Amino acid sequence: MIEVGIVEDNVKIRNLIQRYLDMQENMSCKIAVDSVEEMLEYLKEMQPPNVLLMDIQLPGMSGIKGIEIIKKEYPSIEIIMLTIYHDSHKIFDSLVAGASGYLLKHTSLPEIKESIENLAEGGAPMSPQIARKVIQYFNQPKPVNKPESDLTAREQDIVNGLVDGLSYKLIADRFDISIDTVRAHIRNIYKKLHVNSKAEVIAKSLRGEI
Amino acid sequence: MIEVGIVEDNVKIRNLIQRYLDMQENMSCKIAVDSVEEMLEYLKEMQPPNVLLMDIQLPGMSGIKGIEIIKKEYPSIEIIMLTIYHDSHKIFDSLVAGASGYLLKHTSLPEIKESIENLAEGGAPMSPQIARKVIQYFNQPKPVNKPESDLTAREQDIVNGLVDGLSYKLIADRFDISIDTVRAHIRNIYKKLHVNSKAEVIAKSLRGEI
DNA sequence: ATCAATATCACATAAATATGCGGTTTAACC
């Protein structure tokens, strides 16, 4: 039996969903409130539900802030956002805050039910449009970076040593070469990268510019 | 009418899917090959399909490399991966390469059909397990960082100077203070961060650990 | 009013780094 809770300030929608879910054989929906604050009150006293359906636009605390707080206190609760917002910011903020699913409000009752079951089975319910936005997120950052300075394998070793915070001496020890050889490599690295300090090499490396 | 192409080296599966899709009223699936190379040959001569179903493990070029090449040449083709692999690396590599969906091979024929329609309507078909992994990607980076070393504003300024690759002298110039003051700040920064070199501060900073 | 933290500055010194110039050996390439 899956215990479902609802945080939604539109009474009509809330009652509709609650009645529908509570009617299901494998679900129970006893707690439906209209703010995160109320839900937190409830959680303090009662057994927490397995799944929460949550709106974003709410009186008082926003649903996204709510995710953070609830997930922190009750990490086992899976949260599905149910909202009209389909802008990337709200989607990503929700997911980063800890939501496990994101549905748009036009989702039908049977689909909501299915999503909850889906979640219980280790899935992550998302409206198709949302999934699209999430996937687009991965396509975006592509063309940004493609520097490729060609350091030799050994030079890359030395750079890694620098990034690990090692001194020349320790790098020499790590690779069992003399400190003067380390110096030589570093000289060459500086030439190739057009820099003249350890700091710049580390910065470049950690920025993925090598 | 949605034109679908298939790149899949298992003949049985390929034929099964092709026949099923071609049978649908709103779809046509005329081209089904067993390698990316063959598909590229085909695309050079014929009208490109709207959607491609693609395996990852293929003879010759991998499906992921295939996405890159095909999307580069024919950006309008939407690609759905259809594979047995559910490891994060393959999923993310596929999405970054330009895939619009990612289905696991146990997906039923009607679900595949539905996914293609879904895609045509602006969605992004994903198996629930895949969606879960994608969502987990966003949750990940959160608990990673919890450093909270409380540097003062001035100390943070100095750190930024270091990250910018400046020497003590240049940092002093930037903030119009003496080099000895820079030294003093850096001493304090080292104490707070438990390090003892510029390199480590820069590394920590760029890793978001400050 | 006192205390703690911050920001500022100074002097001194050891250690590390940056840079110049020199070299040998090895493996790959034409």
Added chain:
DNA sequence: GGTTAAACCGCATATTTATGTGATATTGAT
């Protein structure tokens, strides 16, 4: 067989960093 690139080593020196031990002024909290 000569050329080239890489990896290796050494010595010298100027600059930069790391660290110690001071000190003063300002500020916000107790």
